[in-house]
Amino acid sequence: MGCSYLVLPFYRLRFQCKYMTLYSMASWFAGRYRRAIFYTAVSTIISWPFAGLIGLPIAIDMVFMRKDLFSFVKWSMQSLMLILAPMMAIEYYYYGKMTLPTLNIILYNVFSSHGPDLYGTEPFSFYIYNGFLNFNIVFLSSLVVFPICVIAYSMNQLPNHRTLKDCFLVFLPMYLWFFIFFCQSHKEERFLFPVYPLICLAGAVFVDSVAKIVNSVWVHFHWPGPRFVASVFRYGFVLMYMFLSIARILAILKGFSGSISAYKVFSNGNLSREWKDNVNVCVGKEWHRFPSSFFLPGNKWSLLFLKSEFRGQLPQYYASVEDNTSVIPKHMNDLNLEEESRYSPVTACHFLVDLDLGRSTEYEPLYIHNKEDWTVYFEVPYLDVTRSPSIFRAFYFPYYSERFCSYGSYHVLKSKKRSLP
Secondary structure (H helix, E strand, O other): OHHHHHHOOOOHHHHHHHHHHHHHHHHHHOOOHHHHHHHHHHHHHHHOHHHHHHHHHHHHHHHHHOOOHHHHHHHHHHHHHHHHHHHHHHHHHHHOOOOOHHHHHHHHHHHOOOHHHHHOOOOOOHHHHHHHHHHOHHHHHHHOHHHHHHHHHHOOOOHHHOOHHHHHHHHHHHHHHHHHHHHOOOOOHHHHHHHHHHHHHHHHHHHHHHHHHHHHHHHHOOOOOHHHHHHHHHHHHHHHHHHHHHHHHHHHHHHHOHHHHHHHHHHOHHHHHHOOOOEEEEEOOOHHHOOOHHHOOOOOEEEEEOOOOOOOOOOOOOOOOOOHHHOOOOOOOOOOOOOHHHEOOHHHOOEEEEEEOOOOOOOOOOHHHOOOOEEEEEEEEEEOHHHOOHHHHHOOOOOHHHHHOOEEEEEEEEEOOOOOO
């Protein structure tokens, strides 16, 4: 399921994972070092500066193993100039000043006094759980692939007659990435996107190596059916991965697709024609599940924020001027402090998107129960994670998931007091 998840979000880490990591590794494997360096540079400069770590084995191979420092430096400088010049011109056009977002990312996340921890911290186990959810047994196999390679090498069973040094170089960036980001307090699932292709490769090498080890052990002890046993392991591993991946996909669709379904109702042609003037769609505690402005019919539809228990900084619209990307917006801060200017009164809402899990607070009332002001325009079940067992909310099991999981209501409310414009 892992890399298919990247079809949904559209941002730099997906671009890096889906294309640049694949292209740079494939070019390196094919011996096309100039291309490998170029793709790594694109990933590092345009996508995410920390992606340079993935190019480490390419640098080690060229500089220390092939003793070709000159070509490495030359191709690196060529890539830098080829990418940096047009990139800075584009940045200047939109921001109105010379700036390098790649450098700003490093300055803010590494050298600022507060760093990214303002946006939440997670325990060490966070990536273990997320890795298993997205790749299940393939992720677990990626954690132990190098020890398996050592065993296979000692038995002369490495795939395609590779050396242990090859395996070390190939999986070095993945292990370094795990070490660095596992140790960071601020963790996000997307931070592992750049090494998703390497996780897939590690899973493939793991399966092939273990199958060959099993076959070698069966032959050594003269046990019957060594090839059959190795094939059973290969097919069993793949089938288990497929089963868990499908179960995960179904769990997400059945439990958490309600937020997307709710916003789809706004793209209804009749609804967009019915409302001719400005329309406000409001969110309170569900602000973080708003998918994109593309789900709103047009420029006359706006998203407004209601005050909730969240005390961080909410997003803000660009200024309504021609060169809005170069205007520094007001009421912004780099400390993730709450900005009261983001909030709108509930009386300004034509529609309200909310989630009812049976719990309410002063700033997060259950609007759906206010029958005087609101009517239910759309409603769909939504999984209540606090009242559902972990295994059944993470993976879908027919009958058992329905029996043991609890659901709330994800809905779109229509104001009774705000008449049609």
